[in-house]
Amino acid sequence: MRHGGVTKFSSQNLFGPIIIISALTFFVGRTSASLQLITQFTLCYFMMVLALQVFVGNSGVLSFGHGSFALIGSYISGMLTAPINIKGHALAMNQLWQALVPLHTNIYLALLISAIVSALFAALTGSLLMRLSGLSAGIATFALLGVTYNVFFNNKRIGPGSQALPAVPTISNTYILLLLAVLAIIIVYLFNISHTGRTLRATREDAMAAPALGINIYKVRLIAFTLSGFLAGLSGGMYVHVAGTFQVQDYYLEFTFLTLSMLIVGGSASLWGALLGTIVISAIGQLLLMMEQDLPIFGIHVHIPLGSRAVIIAVAFVAMLLWRSSGIVNGKEFAIPAFWRK
Amino acid sequence: MALLEVSNLVAGYGKVQVISDVSFSLEPGKSIGIVGPNGVGKSTLLLTIAGAISPKAGSIKLDSTNIFGMRPEDIVRLGLSLVPEGRQIFSGLTVKENLSLGLTGRRDKKGSHEAVARMHELFPVLSTHEHHQAGMLSGGQQQQLAIARALISDPKVLLLDEPSLGLAPTVIADVFERLREIIQMGTAVVIVEQRANLVTSFADETIVIRDGKIQSRLTPADASNSDSLNRSYFGAGD
Amino acid sequence: MIQSILDAISLGGLYSLAALGLGLVFGVMRLVNFAHGELITIAAYTLVLTTQFPLLLSLVLTICVTAFVALIMEFAIYRRLRGVNPAIMLVASFGLSTVLQRIYEFTFGALPKSAVVAPSLSGVVKFSGLSITISSLITIVLAVVILLAMGYLVERTSLGLQLRAASADFRTARLLGVRSNRLISSAFVLSGVLASFVAFILVIQNPVVNPYYGLNITILALVGIVIGGISSLRGAALGGFIVGVILSGLNTVLGNGRVYSYTWLFITVLIILLVRPGGLLSKGSELERV
Numbered sequence: 060m061r062h063g064g065v066t067k068f069s070s071q072n073l074f075g076p077i078i079i080i081s082a083l084t085f086f087v088g089r090t091s092a093s094l095q096l097i098t099q100f101t102l103c104y105f106m107m108v109l110a111l112q113v114f115v116g117n118s119g120v121l122s123f124g125h126g127s128f129a130l131i132g133s134y135i136s137g138m139l140t141a142p143i144n145i146k147g148h149a150l151a152m153n154q155l156w157q158a159l160v161p162l163h164t165n166i167y168l169a170l171l172i173s174a175i176v177s178a179l180f181a182a183l184t185g186s187l188l189m190r191l192s193g194l195s196a197g198i199a200t201f202a203l204l205g206v207t208y209n210v211f212f213n214n215k216r217i218g219p220g221s222q223a224l225p226a227v228p229t230i231s232n233t234y235i236l237l238l239l240a241v242l243a244i245i246i247v248y249l250f251n252i253s254h255t256g257r258t259l260r261a262t263r264e265d266a267m268a269a270p271a272l273g274i275n276i277y278k279v280r281l282i283a284f285t286l287s288g289f290l291a292g293l294s295g296g297m298y299v300h301v302a303g304t305f306q307v308q309d310y311y312l313e314f315t316f317l318t319l320s321m322l323i324v325g326g327s328a329s330l331w332g333a334l335l336g337t338i339v340i341s342a343i344g345q346l347l348l349m350m351e352q353d354l355p356i357f358g359i360h361v362h363i364p365l366g367s368r369a370v371i372i373a374v375a376f377v378a379m380l381l382w383r384s385s386g387i388v389n390g391k392e393f394a395i396p397a398f399w400r401k
Numbered sequence: 402m403a404l405l406e407v408s409n410l411v412a413g414y415g416k417v418q419v420i421s422d423v424s425f426s427l428e429p430g431k432s433i434g435i436v437g438p439n440g441v442g443k444s445t446l447l448l449t450i451a452g453a454i455s456p457k458a459g460s461i462k463l464d465s466t467n468i469f470g471m472r473p474e475d476i477v478r479l480g481l482s483l484v485p486e487g488r489q490i491f492s493g494l495t496v497k498e499n500l501s502l503g504l505t506g507r508r509d510k511k512g513s514h515e516a517v518a519r520m521h522e523l524f525p526v527l528s529t530h531e532h533h534q535a536g537m538l539s540g541g542q543q544q545q546l547a548i549a550r551a552l553i554s555d556p557k558v559l560l561l562d563e564p565s566l567g568l569a570p571t572v573i574a575d576v577f578e579r580l581r582e583i584i585q586m587g588t589a590v591v592i593v594e595q596r597a598n599l600v601t602s603f604a605d606e607t608i609v610i611r612d613g614k615i616q617s618r619l620t621p622a623d624a625s626n627s628d629s630l631n632r633s634y635f636g637a638g639d
Numbered sequence: 640m641i642q643s644i645l646d647a648i649s650l651g652g653l654y655s656l657a658a659l660g661l662g663l664v665f666g667v668m669r670l671v672n673f674a675h676g677e678l679i680t681i682a683a684y685t686l687v688l689t690t691q692f693p694l695l696l697s698l699v700l701t702i703c704v705t706a707f708v709a710l711i712m713e714f715a716i717y718r719r720l721r722g723v724n725p726a727i728m729l730v731a732s733f734g735l736s737t738v739l740q741r742i743y744e745f746t747f748g749a750l751p752k753s754a755v756v757a758p759s760l761s762g763v764v765k766f767s768g769l770s771i772t773i774s775s776l777i778t779i780v781l782a783v784v785i786l787l788a789m790g791y792l793v794e795r796t797s798l799g800l801q802l803r804a805a806s807a808d809f810r811t812a813r814l815l816g817v818r819s820n821r822l823i824s825s826a827f828v829l830s831g832v833l834a835s836f837v838a839f840i841l842v843i844q845n846p847v848v849n850p851y852y853g854l855n856i857t858i859l860a861l862v863g864i865v866i867g868g869i870s871s872l873r874g875a876a877l878g879g880f881i882v883g884v885i886l887s888g889l890n891t892v893l894g895n896g897r898v899y900s901y902t903w904l905f906i907t908v909l910i911i912l913l914v915r916p917g918g919l920l921s922k923g924s925e926l927e928r929v
Contacts, residue, residue: 121729187913194671195916197729198865201858202905202912209905213898316733323730370741377734380727381719453810477816489811491804501797502804506816554816 073248075393076334077241080105083338084237095233097345099301102236105337106294107318109240109247109330114287115319116327117256118280119263120192123315124184124200125291127207128177130310132292134211134218135173137227137305139164145226166228166300170239174293181288182281189280204315211307224305236297243290248330250286255279324379324387331393339387340372347371403462404429404589405450405481405558410459412442412449418457419445421613425606427558432580432590434600434607441610443593444486447560450591451483452476464557477506482551486562486593488543492536496527496546499535503550512555520549523579541572545579552583559583560591565599577603598624641769643891649775651883652782653840657860658879659789660833662872663826666806669725671861673732674712677739678705678831679853682838684747687848690754697756702835709831713824736854743850751849756842778840785836786876789829793872798825806870859886862904866911868918878918 084102088095107129115122138146139162164172188199212221230236250256259279261272270276299305317340325336346354347368354361363371383389403426413419419442427433435443448454450461452473461469468476473483490499500520504513521528524545530538535546544564551559564580565573577599584590594600601607602624609616657679664672682705689697716735720728763770793799801822804812813819837856842848859882867878885907889900911919 187909191912191916193725194729194865194869195912195918198862199909199912202862202908205905206902206909209899209902316737319730320734323727367745370738370745373734373738373741377716377731377738380731380734381716451814453814472819473810473813474816474818477814483814485811485814489808491807491811493807494800494803498800501800502812502815502817505797505801550815 068252069392071394072331072392073245076331077244079393080240080244080334081237084233088233094345096301097341099230099233099236100298101337101341102233102240103294103298103301104318104321104341105240105334106243106297107291107314108321108325108333108337109243110287110290110294111318111322112327112330112333113247113250113290114280114283115322116329116333117251117259117263117283120280121197122200122284122287123197123319124188124203124207125287125318126310126312126315127204128181128288128291129295129298129314130207130211130307131180132173132177132295133299133305133310134295135176135292136166136169136296137224137299138162138218139169139172140166140300141224141227141305145224166230170293170296170300173296174289177292177295178285178289181291182285185281185284185288189277189284204311208307208311218307219305221307225303227299227303227305229303230297230300236301239293239297243293244330244334246286247290247333250283251330255282259283320376324376326388326391329388329392331391332388334393335387340376343375344368344372403427404464405591406460406462407450408460408462410446410449410461411457412445412454412459413457414445414454419613420449420610422459423608423610423613423615424459425608425615427589427591429557429589430584430587431606432584432592432604434604435591435593435610436595436597436600436607437610437616439595442613443610444562446610447483447562447591447593448485451481451560453483474506477554477556478508480508480555480557481560482506482554482556482558483560484547484551484562484564487566488547490535490543490547490550492534494535495532496535496538497531499546499550500527500553503553506554509555516553516555520553523552523582524549540567541569541576544568544572544576548576548579548583552588556588558589558591560593562593563595564592565594565596573599642771642775643887645771645775645779646891647884647887649778649782650887651880652779652786653837654856654860654863654883654886655876655879656782656785656833656840657837657856658863658867658875658882659786659872660830660837661857661860662864662869662875663802663830663833665864665869665875666872667802667809667823667826668717668721670717670720670728671732672712672717672830673729673736673857673861674739675830675834675860676853676855676857677736677743678709678712678834679838679841679856680739680743680848680850681705681708682835683842683848683852684743684752686756686838686842687752687754687846690756694757698835698839701838702832705835705838706828706831709827709834710824713827718820718823740850740854747850749850751847753847756839756846774840774843777843781836781840785833789833789872789876792829798822802826803872806872859883859904862908864918866908866918870917874918881919 084098088098107125110125110128111122114120143161143163184203188196188203191199211218214220218224258274262274262276262279295310298309302309321336321340322333323336324340325334326332347363350361350363351365351368405427407426408424410423411418411421423446425433435446437443445454449456452468452471452475456469459469460467463476463479463481466479468479468481491502500517504516507513507516526538526542526545527549530542535543538546548561548564561580564576568576580590580592592600592604601619602621604621607619609619661672661675664670664675682701685701685704686697689700692700712735716731720731763772764776793802801812801817802825805817805822809819838853841852841856860879863879863882864875865878866881867876868874882904886900886904889903890897893900893903
């Protein structure tokens, strides 16, 4: 049973997730350098999951195409910040595109620009795609991902093609990424409780009744899609500045499936679901990784065979869906458990 | 023992409870009408009895067999068929194919040929349009096909959901004439209808449902008494 | 030139079979079985690992194994997901697909398995000055035979009638007595059989089997059923055929630019979906039954 979602501002719904993500970033990041890096990547994934929540969660329309926005965001941010001589090597000799090489700016401006360009791209593609629903939308957005990936993978004139673009400057301070994530949480929350957000959710529940209520389904979906494109582009930008290199393959099928799973396992109907899903899947993945390398728990060495981690994650995912198809949080936003509130 | 015995039935979708307490019993060769305001849950009631929707509480017995919670494909084989609202014929399939599908639920597969012949007799339109696509028939013809399709499985109880929907008055009269023949041949019938007058004068007993419960029970005598009809529909002093 | 046309038709036939396999399950369950690719993969593994047996035995064994895996999929996973939101089902099938890929990796190893299957079927036949690959001919013949057989099954048997009815309106079909569990299991078994034949055709030309063998063709088959028209089996077969022909045509026409054939294919798909959201065989702006 899907819930309509929150309709009025509630501080625990908003600050709960903010506090939790901040606390986790602080504590986990301190334990070790490798966990620090994992945390950074997780924040990037979370940004994407938020992007998906804004669109998929509110509209009920599945999109496999968001990887293309992340790809574009990451490409632009990477290209704008990579050292000029590296870029010159990465792009094939071609006068038009070589003009791009000297364009250079700092990381933060690059992130903003890449998010905006992604949003524009989303608005453009969305203007065509938002007429579709259900499976057609899923396939069409998948086709979008396919086209974007195929073009960037094979075209050495606009980008590095199948090679990686190295030496992209990194953001070493995790708290900057955290700040971006928190800002995104606030934006997503405000959108979800806004009139547009509520209207969009109404179309999710009953697409046939909506026009009778004077709702322009196309318009509200397009708005959400554009916002979602902005956040997805931002997630790509963040990712390239954590990875330090731009690779087209990073934003394709595995990325798409991973982020969609995070959203669905947590529960696509709410912000809290998006966060919880990201945390759960990242945590389980990390735990299993450590178990592959022999993890001591209370003195017992737990070891799982190499390669089984991937099987276990996939099995757990399917099992999770069988158990609770609407996600762990079942559509609810964050709330302090009743007995604590007293 | 009644042929169909529904007791304190609670039914609905998910968390929504549409029917909160309905009871009635049906004897062989008898008919019951069910009326009530739009959206009150009459279709839900029939779909639940036929097994398409899981019942929440209460009991449903067909010829002393407990069918509560059974799957629709099993209930059909025990002798209860539903003609759904809107007829729901398979418009892409031919008339003959639609009818053959009805045979799937027959207990006695050997009598299939005779059953088909009987349906053709009862509803000649089936012969004339045998190989036409069912979607090309008129509303009245589709209704006949839908009834034949449900009837061909030889049910003891036939449920009909708004058989008059979208049909012209002369056609409706025709359909109800055939229903009378079916009842005379021994099948017990439950008819859900929007047109209260129509079914109240037709059925042996008519129950009025309001707010998920039975409001009142009417007899054909009440059909001509518009006062009591209105009262039961809209409630006294509302 | 003739070879190109034959290639296009044979690829179309192959994808048509793949799409039909997906379409059967989609019709009765409104489920897009991403894991269909894994059925193709296990069939391919079986074929490649049983080359010491006579071809016919190998094929029969493959069909049995694949159908069995398909039944397990249905019983263990999909049965519990009936009636759930289609988006969830889609993602779950993606998850199942990943699970199976990992299991294959675990069982067979990440390195590919390879063996020559039916060596008599690779190679060319010479024909009034032209040289035509036997495999393309075999593919076309096999595809035609199977499509005709499926057509017969769907149009003229009682099982086929029940499948068509259930695809149109599952609830009413059940109200008439169609046994849902049996029907859905039948659909899965049939899809497994089709997957076996798809694998057979693939393995003749490419006997190098890895855990991701069936992934590519499944994605394209999925594209095929959507553009052909998700609400009918004929649409599925047609859509698959079109995807195959277009892809083959693009590969031929584009020459060096053939790396972009997927781009053009997907653009075509987008155009088709925007003009006819329900697929080519649908009636224009048919409201999605998903």
